[in-house]
Amino acid sequence: MLLDLSKIFGKPKNSKEVAKERLKLVLIHDRANVSPQFLEMLKSEIIKVITNYMDVDESALDIQLTKTKSDDGESIVPALYANIPIKNIKSSGK
Amino acid sequence: MSEVLVITSGKGGVGKTTTTANLGTGLALAGCKVVLVDTDIGLRNLDVVMGLENRIVYDLVDVVEGSCRVKQALIKDKRYEGLYLLPAAQTRDKSAVNPQQMMKLCQELKEEFDYILIDCPAGIEQGFKNAIAGADRAIVVTTPEVSAVRDADRIIGLLEANELRNPKLLINRLRMDMVKRGDMMSIDDIIDILAIGLIGVVPDDEKIVVSTNRGEPAITDDKALAGQAYRNIVRRIRGEEVPFLNFNEDQGFVDKLKKIFGLKAN
Numbered sequence: 001m002l003l004d005l006s007k008i009f010g011k012p013k014n015s016k017e018v019a020k021e022r023l024k025l026v027l028i029h030d031r032a033n034v035s036p037q038f039l040e041m042l043k044s045e046i047i048k049v050i051t052n053y054m055d056v057d058e059s060a061l062d063i064q065l066t067k068t069k070s071d072d073g074e075s076i077v078p079a080l081y082a083n084i085p086i087k088n089i090k091s092s093g094k
Numbered sequence: 095m096s097e098v099l100v101i102t103s104g105k106g107g108v109g110k111t112t113t114t115a116n117l118g119t120g121l122a123l124a125g126c127k128v129v130l131v132d133t134d135i136g137l138r139n140l141d142v143v144m145g146l147e148n149r150i151v152y153d154l155v156d157v158v159e160g161s162c163r164v165k166q167a168l169i170k171d172k173r174y175e176g177l178y179l180l181p182a183a184q185t186r187d188k189s190a191v192n193p194q195q196m197m198k199l200c201q202e203l204k205e206e207f208d209y210i211l212i213d214c215p216a217g218i219e220q221g222f223k224n225a226i227a228g229a230d231r232a233i234v235v236t237t238p239e240v241s242a243v244r245d246a247d248r249i250i251g252l253l254e255a256n257e258l259r260n261p262k263l264l265i266n267r268l269r270m271d272m273v274k275r276g277d278m279m280s281i282d283d284i285i286d287i288l289a290i291g292l293i294g295v296v297p298d299d300e301k302i303v304v305s306t307n308r309g310e311p312a313i314t315d316d317k318a319l320a321g322q323a324y325r326n327i328v329r330r331i332r333g334e335e336v337p338f339l340n341f342n343e344d345q346g347f348v349d350k351l352k353k354i355f356g357l358k359a360n
Contacts, residue, residue, distance in 0.1 A: 015277045016273075016277060016278055016280070019239075020283055020287070023240050024287065030247060030248060
């Protein structure tokens, strides 16, 4: 069994882990150079379509604009990341 | 075939000018004909880092405004065969030059030189736009700090938006001792975050300060660790495959460091 020793003993994280976490968060905002309204609109449209087929947990929905390596690994391309937890798939959608 | 390389970073003080001076000198030592162009108008420094500050007659603004010919403004570095500097103007500002003029200048320099290295100013405004205008390739310099990596990410996005594809990352001032104890982001951490290819890693080295004091690039110092790192990067720029670091093996710290920066074959 693996135990997270650092949690048990309350040892503080390495400062580099803190740096990485903070960087990742700040970059999500930096990279998404679209307005929050744009993302909200996109989010509600996506929900509208998906709920025709399945029940999703709207409160846990996570949509972000980020970037990723292209298939050939040559360049960086923007990517739409969406994490949509499904509660139940509607039988009428089958 | 000649190539225009822009050395940029977003954040100031991460080592763009030092990198430009060292890589340019290294390329010249490798037998290439090289010109270093300082585009940091108003805050020029490549001249002092190269130790050529006393030889400036004309500058970049004089050239683009047609006050002199390109050849008149080029300073020949007498120490290294084939190395030239085109200094920035000190008494003007970034708006004295525009991207079209830079593109034209780069085209003209390409006829004469193998490598044109553009030292980009900090920031993302006019100076940055001028610096990248005529470039074929970009090297993004960062240090293992939150602020520098964040700015590098922004710069990478802007380079892509300006059709400068596939920029390469240079991690500067890495301190292996701090990485080892978990107090500095590692090379892998930074590459993970920025998702671009690496061209080299330069260790934090006191000799850089000493060489800048003297106006002699550290790449010429055989004993300097940073000099070795720069020599490896020069080889990579020229298309050679030079192996990268291996952190996983358990070996003596000094050996590991030597291996990482190419002082030791294996």
